[in-house]
Amino acid sequence: MKHWRIEDVAWDRFDPAAVDPDIVPLVKAAAMVERNGRDYAQYLGNVFRDDPDFRQASDYWASEEVQHGDALGKWAMLADPSWNYAAAFERYRKGYTVKVDADASIRGSLTGELIARCMVETGTSSYYSALAEATDEPVLKHVCKLVAADEYRHFKLFYDHMRRYLARENIGVLSRLRIALGRIGESEDDELAYAYHCGNEPDSLAYDHGRCIASYMAGAMAFYRYRHIQRGTGMILKAVGLPPQGRVSNVAAKLAWRLMQWRHHRFEQQLAA
Ligand SMILES: [Fe+2]
Numbered sequence: 001m002k003h004w005r006i007e008d009v010a011w012d013r014f015d016p017a018a019v020d021p022d023i024v025p026l027v028k029a030a031a032m033v034e035r036n037g038r039d040y041a042q043y044l045g046n047v048f049r050d051d052p053d054f055r056q057a058s059d060y061w062a063s064e065e066v067q068h069g070d071a072l073g074k075w076a077m078l079a080d081p082s083w084n085y086a087a088a089f090e091r092y093r094k095g096y097t098v099k100v101d102a103d104a105s106i107r108g109s110l111t112g113e114l115i116a117r118c119m120v121e122t123g124t125s126s127y128y129s130a131l132a133e134a135t136d137e138p139v140l141k142h143v144c145k146l147v148a149a150d151e152y153r154h155f156k157l158f159y160d161h162m163r164r165y166l167a168r169e170n171i172g173v174l175s176r177l178r179i180a181l182g183r184i185g186e187s188e189d190d191e192l193a194y195a196y197h198c199g200n201e202p203d204s205l206a207y208d209h210g211r212c213i214a215s216y217m218a219g220a221m222a223f224y225r226y227r228h229i230q231r232g233t234g235m236i237l238k239a240v241g242l243p244p245q246g247r248v249s250n251v252a253a254k255l256a257w258r259l260m261q262w263r264h265h266r267f268e269q270q271l272a273a
């Protein structure tokens with residue numbers, strides 16, 4: 001059973017006057033990436049072919065990710081009635097595909113695969129928490145809170161399975177940290193950037209990775225507050241086997257915050273140019 005259903009959201013409370021126009025393009029892009037979740041489940045199903053329990057959990061996980069996409073897509077169509085979620089998603093699928101037919105994890109180990117998944121869930125959990133706090137529109141606030149709670153549960157799901165594999169594969173902390181940071185860096189690849197393009201730019205404008213990732217990140221990074229980064233840093237440290245609280249965590253959170261502000265500034269400069 002899902003923790004919530006799209007029908008549970010009070011869509012009639014939607015308040016067009018409270019929509020922040022800067023949030024709408026980000027929600028459109030996020031909806032498409034979320035909706036693509038089933039491909040990742042197919043990839044995970046291949047990588048974890050000998051683990052039926054995990055495969056079942058990951059199929060269920062994907063159904064929740066698809067629901068995130070559908071809820072965010074529905075909200076974006078209320079905020080912009082001229083926008084068509086289904087058509088935008090179809091365009092996205094034509095140009096962006098996840099490689100699903102892998103025999104082994106692209107992270108080098110099953111522990112590594114699950115650490116990478118933990119990073120994605122850390123990112124989404126922090127992001128939707130930040131969006132929920134930033135928006136005054138009541139329906140988006142509610143949807144983002146529901147999604148953020150799911151993302152945190154997803155982190156726990158992958159974390160618990162990761163601990164099981166770690167006991168077998170015994171990957172060192174530094175290797176785990178390298179995998180985690182590698183996956184975080186990939187958030188600037190095509191997945192989000194191309195979703196931004198398909199959700200917000202006309203067919204007549206050719207896709208440009210630099211422009212699209214700058215548009216997405218310049219908008220998205222503006223919504224974070226220090227507490228979101230602090231919490232996310234704790235989750236990253238926990239996933240790689242370092243203490244999520246204490247001195248290391250405080251220093252890491254401060255560094256992560258400064259790094260994000262620097263990146264944010266760079267993306268804004270890139271757009272202005
Ligand atoms: Fe999600």
Ligand SMILES: [Fe+2]
Pocket residue numbers: 065121124150151154
């Ligand atoms: Fe998730």
